[in-house]
Amino acid sequence: MSTFSCVGMTGLVLVQTFFLVGCVSNNVGTTEASEVTIQGSGVGSPGMRGWAGRRANLRVLDGQQLTEGATTKVCVYGSDGNSQPYAVLTVASTTVGTVTEVSAQYVEIPADTPLRASFATTTGVQDTTANGCQYNQAQPLNAGNSLVAGHYTAVVLQYSDFFTRECASNTGAPSDSYCGYYPRSNSSLPSGPCAPKGIYLVRDGFSLSNGQRPGTYRVINATSNAMVIASSLQTGSLTLHTNLTAPGPGQSYIPPGNASTMTVCPSYVQCDPRLTALQASDARYSCTRGETAFRLTSLTSPAITSTTRQSTIYVFGRAGQVSEPGTGLFGTEVSVLIATDVSNANP
Numbered sequence: 001m002s003t004f005s006c007v008g009m010t011g012l013v014l015v016q017t018f019f020l021v022g023c024v025s026n027n028v029g030t031t032e033a034s035e036v037t038i039q040g041s042g043v044g045s046p047g048m049r050g051w052a053g054r055r056a057n058l059r060v061l062d063g064q065q066l067t068e069g070a071t072t073k074v075c076v077y078g079s080d081g082n083s084q085p086y087a088v089l090t091v092a093s094t095t096v097g098t099v100t101e102v103s104a105q106y107v108e109i110p111a112d113t114p115l116r117a118s119f120a121t122t123t124g125v126q127d128t129t130a131n132g133c134q135y136n137q138a139q140p141l142n143a144g145n146s147l148v149a150g151h152y153t154a155v156v157l158q159y160s161d162f163f164t165r166e167c168a169s170n171t172g173a174p175s176d177s178y179c180g181y182y183p184r185s186n187s188s189l190p191s192g193p194c195a196p197k198g199i200y201l202v203r204d205g206f207s208l209s210n211g212q213r214p215g216t217y218r219v220i221n222a223t224s225n226a227m228v229i230a231s232s233l234q235t236g237s238l239t240l241h242t243n244l245t246a247p248g249p250g251q252s253y254i255p256p257g258n259a260s261t262m263t264v265c266p267s268y269v270q271c272d273p274r275l276t277a278l279q280a281s282d283a284r285y286s287c288t289r290g291e292t293a294f295r296l297t298s299l300t301s302p303a304i305t306s307t308t309r310q311s312t313i314y315v316f317g318r319a320g321q322v323s324e325p326g327t328g329l330f331g332t333e334v335s336v337l338i339a340t341d342v343s344n345a346n347p
Contacts, residue, residue, distance in 0.1 A: 036061075036100045036337065040089035041128040042107030048130070049077075049084040053113070056147045057106035057342075058087065060154045063222045063316035064121070065335055066093035071122045072156050074199070075133035076141065079114040083135035086110055089154075090126035094316055094335040099299050104151075104204075104340045111149045115141040117199050119156050142201045151204040151342040155244060155314070158197050159224040165318075165331075167194040167225050170271045178228035179271035180246065183331070185321030186274065194225045195245045202244070205310050205342035206253060213342070215307035216253040219262075219315065220244050223334065226319040229296065230267035232288040233259045233304070240267055241315075257304040263287055264296040264315055264336075266322075266329060275326045283326070293328035296320060299336050310341040 038059060043051045062072040070093045075085040087109045094100055109115065116138035141147075141154065168184035169192025181192050202220065207213050219231045221241040230238040239254070265287035270280045283294040290298065296319055303311035314337040320329030 034098065034100050036092050036094070036102040037126065038089065038091045038102060038105055039126045039128050040087065040105075040107040042087045043109060045087075045107075048088070049082065049086045051086060051110040054111040054149050055108045056111040056149050057151045058089070058109045058154060059102075059106045059152075060089040060091045060156065061102065061314065061337060061339065062091050062093045062156045063314065063337075064093055064156060064158050065096050065317050065333070066121060068095055069123055071126050072119055073122050073127065073132065074117055074119045074154060074156065075130070075135075075138070076109050077116045077118075077133075077135055077138055078110070079116050079140070079144070083133070085130050085133050086115070088128045088130060088133065090122075090128055092126075093121075094337055096317060096333045096335055099301075099336045099338065101338045102340070104342050106151055106342070109147070111147050113146050114144050115147065117141045117154065119158070119199060139198060141199065147201075153202045153204055153312070153339065153341075155200045155202060155220075155222055157195065157200060157222060157224070157245065159318075161194075165225075165321075166191050168192065168271070170273060178240070178242070178268065180227045181225060182227060182268035182271045183225050183319050183321040185330075186324065188274075189272070195223065195227075195243055198245075200244050202312070204312070213310055215256050215309050217256065217303055217306070217309075217311045217313060218253045219264075219313045222314050222316050223319045224317065226266070226268050228267050229315060229319060230265045230284070230287075231313075232263045232265055233257045233261070235288050236285065238265060238267060238284060238288060253310065256307055260302060260305050261298065261300045262304055262313070263290055263298045264334070266294055266296055266319060268319070269294065269322055269326075272322050272326070275322070279326050296329070296332055297334050297336060299338075301338050303338050303340070312339045312341055313337075314339065
């Protein structure tokens with residue numbers, strides 16, 4: 001049985017680090033992180049379905065960037081047709097231009113059996129009862145595969161097509177695995193669908209062979225319109241992050257950084273055929289220097305350098321479009337959520 005109410009304090013990711021050499025506003029981030037409230041009722045809680053087998057642990061994050069006061073409610077069911085949920089979780093939505101944090105708080109759900117989940121947007125009090133849960137709108141969780149025991153985050157990505165606008169697709173680019181979709185800023189660019197909507201599952205935390213969980217972090221690209229973005233901790237260095245919705249090799253943490261301030265950059269500029277290779281490289285390099293023209297956002301957090309904490313930095317929202325002359329971005333509407341994952345300090 002697990003029921004909690006907490007205020008957080010504080011996918012799939014391809015990690016590739018490279019350095020830019022020979023290269024010569026959208027400052028929507030802040031370094032003041034507010035708190036995201038999560039509430040949940042898990043297996044065995046009043047009104048929830050019971051489960052006698054092994055259990056996993058789940059929390060929910062919302063990447064829809066709804067208006068302040070909006071809440072996303074997620075109901076988790078079995079796939080056997082029983083409409084009584086195993087768990088119900090609610091989480092406040094992030095809003096554009098903010099940096100928020102959430103703590104390592106999870107509820108119990110069944111392991112070793114396929115699960116489904118539905119979600120809906122509400123306002124006001126966060127209701128963790130089964131009221132309003134709609135099994136007929138549920139979709140498979142984890143692509144219909146059973147979960148092993150462990151900790152997971154379900155990320156709700158359901159954005160407005162109007163505000164996201166169109167995406168471009170340039171599979172003929174040199175790095176075509178990164179150019180499946182990116183912000184379309186000109187009618188001359190080939191169009192294509194943006195990131196698929198839905199509920200995406202992320203496995204949280206990892207342990208060494210001795211059972212200890214070292215301090216580490218990762219960045220998850222959960223934007224609606226960019227298959228690849230990048231993060232930078234120092235001038236000339238970028239780490240690529242493929243979109244949570246895109247196929248990839250797994251969920252990768254990286255060692256603690258050597259600086260607590262991170263700049264998030266539009267690595268997808270390499271996909272725009274209007275820019276030469278040098279122009280694209282210059283744009284990315286300027287972002288690593290902290291210049292605002294080609295910067296998606298920036299943040300400062302101890303999660304980046306912690307040797308005891310395991311954290312995930314989520315980037316939500318709409319990445320900016322490249323301006324016609326290629327001199328900067330416009331229309332950037334992103335937010336950042338820093339999630340403390342399960343660790344030795346947060347078992």
